[in-house]
Amino acid sequence: MLLQITDLSVEFTTMQDRIEALHHVSLSIDEGEIVGIVGESGSGKSVTALSILGLLEKNAVIKSGRILYRGTDILRLDKKELQALRGKEIGMVFQEPMTALHPTMRVGDQLAEVIARHRQLSRKEAYAQAVKSLEEVHIREPEIVARKYPFELSGGMRQRVVISLAMAAPPQLLICDEPTTALDVTIQHEILKLMKELSVKRGTAIMLITHDLGVVAELCDRVAVMYAGEIVETGRTAEVLQNPGHPYTRALIGALPDLADPAEPLHAIGGELPDLRSRPEGCIFAARCASVIPPCREVRPQLQPVRPDQGHEHQVSCWVR
Amino acid sequence: MSTALAEASVRRRTVNPFWYKLKKNPLALLGAGILAVILLLSLAAPLLSSYDPTKINIIERFAPPSAKHWFGTDEVGRDIFTRILYGARLSLGVGAAVVLTAGCIGTVIGAISGYVGGRVDQLIMRVMDMVLAFPSLVLAMAVAATLGPNLLNAMLAIAIVKIPVYVRLARAETLAVREKLFVQAAVTFGIPGWRIIGTHILPNVVSPVIIQVSLDIGDAVLAVATLGFLGLGAQPPTPEWGAMISVGWKYFLDYWWYPAFPGLFLFLASCGFNLIGDGVRDILDPKAAR
Numbered sequence: 001m002l003l004q005i006t007d008l009s010v011e012f013t014t015m016q017d018r019i020e021a022l023h024h025v026s027l028s029i030d031e032g033e034i035v036g037i038v039g040e041s042g043s044g045k046s047v048t049a050l051s052i053l054g055l056l057e058k059n060a061v062i063k064s065g066r067i068l069y070r071g072t073d074i075l076r077l078d079k080k081e082l083q084a085l086r087g088k089e090i091g092m093v094f095q096e097p098m099t100a101l102h103p104t105m106r107v108g109d110q111l112a113e114v115i116a117r118h119r120q121l122s123r124k125e126a127y128a129q130a131v132k133s134l135e136e137v138h139i140r141e142p143e144i145v146a147r148k149y150p151f152e153l154s155g156g157m158r159q160r161v162v163i164s165l166a167m168a169a170p171p172q173l174l175i176c177d178e179p180t181t182a183l184d185v186t187i188q189h190e191i192l193k194l195m196k197e198l199s200v201k202r203g204t205a206i207m208l209i210t211h212d213l214g215v216v217a218e219l220c221d222r223v224a225v226m227y228a229g230e231i232v233e234t235g236r237t238a239e240v241l242q243n244p245g246h247p248y249t250r251a252l253i254g255a256l257p258d259l260a261d262p263a264e265p266l267h268a269i270g271g272e273l274p275d276l277r278s279r280p281e282g283c284i285f286a287a288r289c290a291s292v293i294p295p296c297r298e299v300r301p302q303l304q305p306v307r308p309d310q311g312h313e314h315q316v317s318c319w320v321r
Numbered sequence: 322m323s324t325a326l327a328e329a330s331v332r333r334r335t336v337n338p339f340w341y342k343l344k345k346n347p348l349a350l351l352g353a354g355i356l357a358v359i360l361l362l363s364l365a366a367p368l369l370s371s372y373d374p375t376k377i378n379i380i381e382r383f384a385p386p387s388a389k390h391w392f393g394t395d396e397v398g399r400d401i402f403t404r405i406l407y408g409a410r411l412s413l414g415v416g417a418a419v420v421l422t423a424g425c426i427g428t429v430i431g432a433i434s435g436y437v438g439g440r441v442d443q444l445i446m447r448v449m450d451m452v453l454a455f456p457s458l459v460l461a462m463a464v465a466a467t468l469g470p471n472l473l474n475a476m477l478a479i480a481i482v483k484i485p486v487y488v489r490l491a492r493a494e495t496l497a498v499r500e501k502l503f504v505q506a507a508v509t510f511g512i513p514g515w516r517i518i519g520t521h522i523l524p525n526v527v528s529p530v531i532i533q534v535s536l537d538i539g540d541a542v543l544a545v546a547t548l549g550f551l552g553l554g555a556q557p558p559t560p561e562w563g564a565m566i567s568v569g570w571k572y573f574l575d576y577w578w579y580p581a582f583p584g585l586f587l588f589l590a591s592c593g594f595n596l597i598g599d600g601v602r603d604i605l606d607p608k609a610a611r
Binding site for chain 1: 501502503505506507508509510511512513514516520521524525
């Protein structure tokens with residue numbers, strides 16, 4: 001097991017309120033595995049990612065839980081140990097490639113700096129490696145691109161550069177926070193293909209945060225569906241998508257536009273996220289759920305195997321079966 | 322193919338937007354022109370004048386402006402034009418050196434303060450507030466008087482007074498840059514804090530610092546002259562503008578040329594710096610751009 005999050009709860013304190021952004025989240029990622037985390041905005045996907053890197057805002061408090069990376073609890077590391085982990089063991093790719101690069105530094109120099117640091121190379125060797133790594137993310141004429149500033153590159157190119165920066169060490173785990181959201185649809189597919197390729201080639205595990213089930217279907221071995229800071233369903237991608245156990249997962253799948261019938265209106269999920277200042281007693285999704293039954297509003301469901309006779313991998317927290 | 326493209330990208334960089342915009346700003350050009358003339362005159366001083374700026378010639382004391390002595394002579398017969406030219410090297414050089422020193426030190430302190438935050442930030446900023454709370458000239462006088470009246474100490478005093486301005490400026494800018502995604506991304510790439518301050522923060526906070534530096538040099542030239550005027554800066558017989566005015570104003574009613582010409586040059590130089598400062602601000606500050 002590469003990364004194991006158990007029972008993680010994170011709370012944000014503001015002047016008046018405490019907001020529980022993560023509620024007893026458990027999640028694991030194996031070496032070389034690609035795990036998707038899906039959910040709408042505000043469901044706690046990014047907070048999960050930032051907790052792994054120790055980059056939460058100062059007003060965030062870890063209420064409970066552990067994040068084990070190869071057996072060491074990341075939450076107990078001091079600043080220096082965390083710093084050694086970042087980039088070298090765990091890398092991150094952000095949503096906006098437009099602003100994730102140093103604006104006044106040439107792309108090649110940025111890459112060379114990170115490569116020199118992680119691989120203990122001289123500046124010159126690192127620059128040669130930087131050009132090579134640009135080639136690896138399928139940038140044509142890497143020598144020329146290496147001499148350019150970020151503003152001279154397109155969004156897709158920049159995201160490729162960001163990926164090669166994050167993969168410089170290369171890390172064992174790459175966290176990608178909506179890596180393709182800000183990109184063109186045509187570029188999206190290529191970036192996803194690239195990430196898969198790098199993952200296979202380098203044996204890097206990927207934690208892919210997205211709200212796009214299409215992306216999950218294309219790339220991920222396993223998927224966890226998050227809602228309001230809780231994981232409501234998890235399992236092998238194919239199984240979850242073909243046989244969703246949670247009404248929220250079903251609603252997300254139902255919200256995908258149907259290309260076969262373009263005249264059909266888009267399906268939205270009614271209502272909005274609950275107020276996280278006070279979590280409801282029962283199921284967190286009850287207020288928006290179409291198939292709500294009496295216990296839903298009173299007793300909180302736990303993650304349970306959907307079909308215990310067929311293994312424990314596909315789990316869902318729902319009373320309705 | 323690839324070399325042709327590379328050449329094209331090199332050639333394109335020759336159009337520098339900074340110079341392009343500067344050319345469209347007549348006042349800044351005027352300032353630059355004034356300073357260029359003063360600078361050239363001072364560099365060419367040995368060629369333009371055959372006099373020694375410190376050599377005493379009692380016979381020709383208080384000679385009025387003439388073909389022989391363009392700006393007249395002082396109370397011991399030294400050629401004022403010559404002294405002004407040599408003094409320009411000192412006054413302008415010292416002014417620039419002081420502000421550049423204060424700017425560099427202040428910016429680094431400010432960037433560290435803003436990036437590290439917490440108690441370090443509190444401590445640094447409260448010390449800076451203390452320095453800022455004093456009237457700057459009074460503080461500079463106190464420092465210069467304590468250290469002893471000479472040019473180096475005067476420079477030090479003015480630099481100390483100027484540093485807090487840069488600290489605050491750089492810190493404020495750092496607080497904004499620190500939150501930018503590319504800085505946070507750099508953290509996730511595993512770049513250590515001191516490198517982030519050096520390569521990510523500093524280059525992106527220098528633009529307001531450059532504006533402040535260009536506005537401050539004129540001010541510092543005046544401050545050096547002021548300390549010189551008060552007897553806390555350059556000591557005689559060093560040809561420094563402030564010191565010349567200081568001695569000269571006593572003779573103003575009888576020999577007007579003595580304080581008037583150093584004063585005129587001081588005025589022109591500080592005007593030049595301020596015009597350039599305004600121009601640089603117009604160019605570098607996107608909010609002031611028309």
